[in-house]
Amino acid sequence: MHSSTLSSEKAIEEVAIEEMKEAPVWRRLLRLRHLSPVVFHTALFLLLAHLIVAAVMPLLVSDEIYLSLYLGKDARESTKRFLDGKHPFLLYDPILGWRNRPDVKHDKWIIDEQGARTTHRVGTSSSRKRYVLFLGDSLINGSMNVSNAETLSAYIEDASTESINFATMLYTLDQIYLDYKERLGRYKVDVVVVGLPGEESTPGLLNQYIPFRVRAENKMPFLKPRFEMRSDALSMLPVPSLQVYEGLLKTPALLKTLEKTDAYYGEFSGYKRFGLMPGSNVIYSLYKKIRAEARLTGETDEGMPILKKLIDRMALQGRERNAAMVFVALPDLKTVAPRLWQRVLPDRYAARVKELKGEGYTLLDVRPALRESGLPPEELFDADGVHYSSAGNRIIAAALKRVLEHLGEEVCLDSESKRPLV
Amino acid sequence: MNFSSTQYLVFISAVFLIYWHTRRPYQNLFLLLASYFFYACWNGRFLSLIFLVTIVDYLCGARIHRARSAASKKRWLALSLAVNIGTLGFFKYFNFFVETFVSAAHSIGWPASFSTLNILLPIGISFYVFRSMSYSLDIYRGTLQPTRSFVDYALFVSFFPHLAAGPITRATELIPQLERKRAFSGEDLEAGLTRFLWGFFNKTFIADTLAFYLVDPVFAAPGKYSSATLWFAMVGYTLQIYADFSGYSSMGIGSARILGFRLPENFDLPYMAVNISEFWRRWHMTMSRFFRDYIYFGLGGNRKGKGRALFNVAVTTVASGLWHGAGMTFILWGALHGLYIVLYHFWSGRWARRAEPALYNLLPAWFFTQAAVCLSRVLFRSADLSTASVYFKGLVSSSGMETMEVPPLVWMAIFFFVIDHVAGWMVQRNPGPAERIPVSLRAMAYAAMILFLFHACLESANAFIYFKF
Numbered sequence: 001m002h003s004s005t006l007s008s009e010k011a012i013e014e015v016a017i018e019e020m021k022e023a024p025v026w027r028r029l030l031r032l033r034h035l036s037p038v039v040f041h042t043a044l045f046l047l048l049a050h051l052i053v054a055a056v057m058p059l060l061v062s063d064e065i066y067l068s069l070y071l072g073k074d075a076r077e078s079t080k081r082f083l084d085g086k087h088p089f090l091l092y093d094p095i096l097g098w099r100n101r102p103d104v105k106h107d108k109w110i111i112d113e114q115g116a117r118t119t120h121r122v123g124t125s126s127s128r129k130r131y132v133l134f135l136g137d138s139l140i141n142g143s144m145n146v147s148n149a150e151t152l153s154a155y156i157e158d159a160s161t162e163s164i165n166f167a168t169m170l171y172t173l174d175q176i177y178l179d180y181k182e183r184l185g186r187y188k189v190d191v192v193v194v195g196l197p198g199e200e201s202t203p204g205l206l207n208q209y210i211p212f213r214v215r216a217e218n219k220m221p222f223l224k225p226r227f228e229m230r231s232d233a234l235s236m237l238p239v240p241s242l243q244v245y246e247g248l249l250k251t252p253a254l255l256k257t258l259e260k261t262d263a264y265y266g267e268f269s270g271y272k273r274f275g276l277m278p279g280s281n282v283i284y285s286l287y288k289k290i291r292a293e294a295r296l297t298g299e300t301d302e303g304m305p306i307l308k309k310l311i312d313r314m315a316l317q318g319r320e321r322n323a324a325m326v327f328v329a330l331p332d333l334k335t336v337a338p339r340l341w342q343r344v345l346p347d348r349y350a351a352r353v354k355e356l357k358g359e360g361y362t363l364l365d366v367r368p369a370l371r372e373s374g375l376p377p378e379e380l381f382d383a384d385g386v387h388y389s390s391a392g393n394r395i396i397a398a399a400l401k402r403v404l405e406h407l408g409e410e411v412c413l414d415s416e417s418k419r420p421l422v
Numbered sequence: 423m424n425f426s427s428t429q430y431l432v433f434i435s436a437v438f439l440i441y442w443h444t445r446r447p448y449q450n451l452f453l454l455l456a457s458y459f460f461y462a463c464w465n466g467r468f469l470s471l472i473f474l475v476t477i478v479d480y481l482c483g484a485r486i487h488r489a490r491s492a493a494s495k496k497r498w499l500a501l502s503l504a505v506n507i508g509t510l511g512f513f514k515y516f517n518f519f520v521e522t523f524v525s526a527a528h529s530i531g532w533p534a535s536f537s538t539l540n541i542l543l544p545i546g547i548s549f550y551v552f553r554s555m556s557y558s559l560d561i562y563r564g565t566l567q568p569t570r571s572f573v574d575y576a577l578f579v580s581f582f583p584h585l586a587a588g589p590i591t592r593a594t595e596l597i598p599q600l601e602r603k604r605a606f607s608g609e610d611l612e613a614g615l616t617r618f619l620w621g622f623f624n625k626t627f628i629a630d631t632l633a634f635y636l637v638d639p640v641f642a643a644p645g646k647y648s649s650a651t652l653w654f655a656m657v658g659y660t661l662q663i664y665a666d667f668s669g670y671s672s673m674g675i676g677s678a679r680i681l682g683f684r685l686p687e688n689f690d691l692p693y694m695a696v697n698i699s700e701f702w703r704r705w706h707m708t709m710s711r712f713f714r715d716y717i718y719f720g721l722g723g724n725r726k727g728k729g730r731a732l733f734n735v736a737v738t739t740v741a742s743g744l745w746h747g748a749g750m751t752f753i754l755w756g757a758l759h760g761l762y763i764v765l766y767h768f769w770s771g772r773w774a775r776r777a778e779p780a781l782y783n784l785l786p787a788w789f790f791t792q793a794a795v796c797l798s799r800v801l802f803r804s805a806d807l808s809t810a811s812v813y814f815k816g817l818v819s820s821s822g823m824e825t826m827e828v829p830p831l832v833w834m835a836i837f838f839f840v841i842d843h844v845a846g847w848m849v850q851r852n853p854g855p856a857e858r859i860p861v862s863l864r865a866m867a868y869a870a871m872i873l874f875l876f877h878a879c880l881e882s883a884n885a886f887i888y889f890k891f
Contacts, residue, residue, distance in 0.1 A: 025442035025606050026439075035611065039611060039612050041864075277876070
């Protein structure tokens with residue numbers, strides 16, 4: 001009796017399996033347990049592991065351990081080197097977060113004793129030339145694949161113009177503003193050129209701990225100052241002291257602060273739940289990538305009021321010291337030559353430029369000049385598609401020179417039309 | 423798009439789901455478009471080369487089959503070979519031959535001067551050209567009927583699991599599979615996924631760990647390391663290249679399997695071989711048989727006397743070296759293997775037959791075979807002859823004193839490599855115990871392996887060694 005029941009059950013199962021062979025594949029995949037027990041059980045174990053990691057582990061594991069995993073070995077080592085004053089390119093700065101290490105030579109990248117990437121000693125010219133102070137991030141400072149003589153600031157120089165390039169890696173406009181206040185007090189400059197990295201110019205203004213915004217930047221896992229808007233005024237959140245900094249990976253205090261002050265803390269929270277397991281990581285990364293590519297990040301607009309306020313302050317302080325301000329919008333490769341599918345997305349770079357021009361700032365949009373250069377877009381950029389090649393810098397410098405010729409007219413300029421725009 | 427990248431995992435998942443929900447007449451077309459997309463992710467411009475080779479061999483194959491006279495057949499075959507070898511020669515060997523010619527001319531006092539061109543090497547060119555060329559050759563030899571469907575033929579040439587780095591599948595192996603209806607099965611799904619996972623492990627953990635921590639630093643500056651480190655790195659590279667290439671092959675075979683295709687095996691535990699001939703029957707098997715069938719047998723094999731057979735061996739192995747890369751190191755590597763085979767044939771003819779296949783005979787045979795293979799790897803891995811020369815000198819009397827501190831990960835990679843090889847050998851001899859492992863235990867091991875791989879090596883995956891061939 002017992003064996004006949006078993007055999008009839010087996011027969012029913014065999015019929016079911018035969019029927020399933022005719023079913024669509026998606027239906028058969030739903031019955032993975034019968035289709036392939038090994039794959040089914042592997043998936044089950046993985047699912048279980050995902051659930052434990054997403055739901056249980058955050059209750060048991062401290063944030064410091066998560067941060068250590070989030071940073072990875074390279075970023076942890078970079079942090080230690082930085083705090084020990086052994087970072088090859090940068091030094092801790094209590095106001096700016098970091099600044100260029102003086103007297104550094106790394107292949108083509110040379111920083112002088114004042115921390116500037118310049119072809120000659122600043123201020124040594126015998127005749128009085130027009131001084132142009134360059135501030136910004138690595139787009140202005142120049143790629144490590146171009147020499148000092150091939151940077152934007154070098155290409156602008158001629159018989160009547162001398163440049164000083166204090167741009168620093170990963171600086172955002174809040175740091176540029178703080179740097180600018182200090183530089184204006186120390187140097188007598190005629191023109192200040194500030195680089196704004198296209199549509200990327202506002203996200204960094206909401207960020208205090210670099211890895212939260214750009215995890216891949218494992219050579220610079222640093223803290224930076226930022227400004228908040230309080231009652232229509234800027235309020236500064238300073239860089240923590242070295243002692244507090246050192247506790248980042250050991251105590252939860254600073255992380256608790258960053259949860260409130262860094263708009264990108266959510267990236268870290270997402271990592272805790274979804275980043276540690278392969279399946280959830282792939283889905284989460286894909287989601288973030290699609291969101292970033294589709295430029296639907298949403299946070300950029302929050303930074304816009306801060307950006308405008310900082311530009312206003314810089315323009316005001318420049319006027320007080322008789323220094324003209326020129327802002328340069330710097331697009332990346334995908335903004336200059338978007339792929340077919342990117343063209344259907346809204347052109348946020350153009351919208352950003354339009355909005356800032358609408359505010360009346362002296363803003364140079366270099367995208368038209370780059371597009372009309374006649375060179376393939378890839379030749380204008382480094383392999384990373386972000387930093388400019390020597391050819392890219394030369395074209396931007398030519399567009400910038402045309403703007404400098406019109407300075408004093410208090411107008412916005414467009415490199416495409418090569419004439420002042422009101 | 424590497425097989426070991428996240429993009430590929432997304433790509434193969436999407437292809438798998440769409441393919442099995444596509445109606446039969448359009449399945450091959452879909453796979454063809456997916457394969458072109460896969461290739462275009464590296465460089466879309468080089469798709470034109472694949473189109474050229476595909477169209478020419480498809481037409482030549484049909485013409486060879488229809489030709490009535492032997493002369494006409496030969497003409498069409500010559501056209502096919504000229505286009506294939508011309509394409510391969512131009513993109514892979516043009517600069518090498520120009521530079522070698524100029525250097526040779528200078529050495530005899532003739533001031534020759536020819537410009538080289540800035541030619542990019544299209545990924546996988548040696549593989550798809552050979553694959554496509556074998557189609558015309560097989561039709562010419564009467565072992566294959568041409569396929570009517572252009573889509574099937576184009577897919578045979580470009581099928582993404584074997585497109586970039588083999589196996590060098592024969593038309594007789596794949597085209598019949600393309601022509602018949604495929605049925606989705608749990609067995610294929612399981613075999614394909616586990617095979618892919620094993621390949622992934624070999625590539626991203628074993629090969630990349632050995633490369634990153636041991637092989638790359640030592641081969642970059644062999645002059646500064648001690649003899650012991652050089653020996654260790656040489657063995658490390660021998661393990662790395664196998665894990666890398668067999669890992670890629672496994673991922674390709676696994677990818678094809680989940681789509682219902684069986685690609686030929688490319689490796690059969692080559693490091694268990696006890697003589698050099700056996701090694702070549704176990705290493706990169708699809709390439710070895712290509713050279714054996716089309717070059718060695720084409721030259722007459724061993725039918726024209728012993729002397730001619732040895733000459734044919736030498737030509738075949740040098741051609742194999744040249745196939746791997748345009749450089750003197752590869753040619754010498756091929757020639758060295760030719761010498762090994764010749765020496766082995768002399769030895770086996772005089773003494774080997776007397777030897778009993780006992781362990782005390784097999785162990786030294788295994789040791790000398792693998793030592794010879796290891797030594798030849800120095801030529802294969804070195805950037806140029808001078809680096810190889812420094813390396814060889816360092817093996818016997820080191821000029822450098824630096825001894826590399828080997829991290830535990832490297833030992834772990836070596837441990838898993840040995841386990842993989844020995845377990846594979848044991849399963850091959852007696853598959854019974856492996857088949858009796860409970861499903862839940864196997865599943866747990868696979869899940870653990872996936873989690874381990876994710877954390878250990880996903881983000882540090884390197885490009886595959888065989889892509890550049």
